[in-house]
Amino acid sequence: MFMLEKAMVGSRRYWEWIAFLLVLIAIGGWCYLHQLRTGLAITGLSRDVTWGLYIAQFTFFVGVAASAVMVVLPYYLHNVREFQRITILGELLAVSAVTMCMLFILVDMGQPARVLNVLLYPTLHSLMFWDMISLGGYLLLNAVISVVMLRSARTEVPAPRWIKVLIVLSIPWAVSIHTVTAFLYSGLPGRAFWLTAILAPRFLASAFASGPALLILLCLVLRRLTSFDPGQEAIRKLGVIMTYAMTISAFFVLVELFTVFYGRIPAEMEPFRYVYLGLDGDTHLVPWTWISVVAAIAALVLLLVPQFRKRERLLALAAVLVFGSLWIEKGLGLIVGGFVPSPLGSVTRYSPTAPEWAIVLGVWAIGALMITVFYKITVSVQEAR
Secondary structure, eight states, X not given: OTTGGGGGOOOHHHHHHHHHHXXXXXXXXXXXXXXXXXXXXXXXXXXXXXXXXXHHHHHHHHHHHHTTHHHHHHHHHHOOGGGTTTHHHHHHHHHHHHHHHHHHHHHHXXXXXXXXXXXXXXXXXXXXXXXXXXXXXXXXXXXXHXXXXXXXXXXXXXXOTHHHHHHHHHHHHHHHHHHHHHHHHHTOTTOTTTOOTTHHHHHHHHHHHHXXXXXXXXXXXXXXXXXXXXXXXXXXXXXXXXXHHHHHHHHHHHHHHHHHHHHTOHHHXXXXXXXXXXBTTBOTTHHHHHHHHHHHHHHHHHHHSHHHHTSHHHHHHHHHHHHHHHHIIIIIIHHHHHHSSOTTOOOOOOOOOHHHHHHHHHHHHHHHHHHHHHHHHHHHHHHHO
């Protein structure tokens, strides 16, 4: 397999990390087999809350995958040379994130074989069909681009001209995967929490903040553990991108809050009350929401003050806060808030079960394993040069 032998050589710490991820994958796989036999009854899902932790992760990581465009576009179209060494990292991160998205959809389905029905019996007016096409196409694009660019770097031969076509195509495709995902939610008229035209822009803004945040952290880890240096200026520019995107994302949330509570329409206010204040005595989601709010405010303080943002440790802290804040707000907050209360006004508590968490950690471990192997190959190629 393409340069896989480079991932088979590593230190003891490298193999301990691989073993740890394999253990998590094994535990998650065992729990998934139990779910496959028993059904989704082992999760905290119910008739009123039919999407939960799995779809929350799917929604979040679609954004992480789409954010690769934030390094691809400046480097390939505007010749920002500072991104030369990290563009391939962004593309490989997109491959891993899209794979995780597909796995989260798979584990969310009671009968995974039914996924084939989307392809065997395509319905062109179905957003689910277009979501599968956009995700599959984006995965294929980034996989081909990554392989070609890595091979070009290893052989020190210029990349073929046709790859530029795929690179340019991947830019609007990245926007489409998160836009279609947003349309899946905002196209449901019975869910007032999602029924807003600003949902797709909110998704894109949060994606362009969370993705660079994760990429910054990965670059810093690579610099610390390997000889690979992504470049200080590249990390700083990613910090600037994250700052603007996080500011816009926070602004969009405030716009939503003003519109809903100034309009005073009960059906639109109740989901926000449930998420931020609780409803009918159910407040278990409230602490998570306010942790997200506090983390977002702290991150914006660190990012909007240039003296703080230029300090690497504070930038890393801000990246952790941005990633964690958006993981909560765009994950459980958005998904569960869309189902509670139900269209009939009932409040159904949703709490993920231990098997649910184990399956999620297993999929996370698969993504981490892919990133580890991909980045090991990339670093090996760079060191060989």
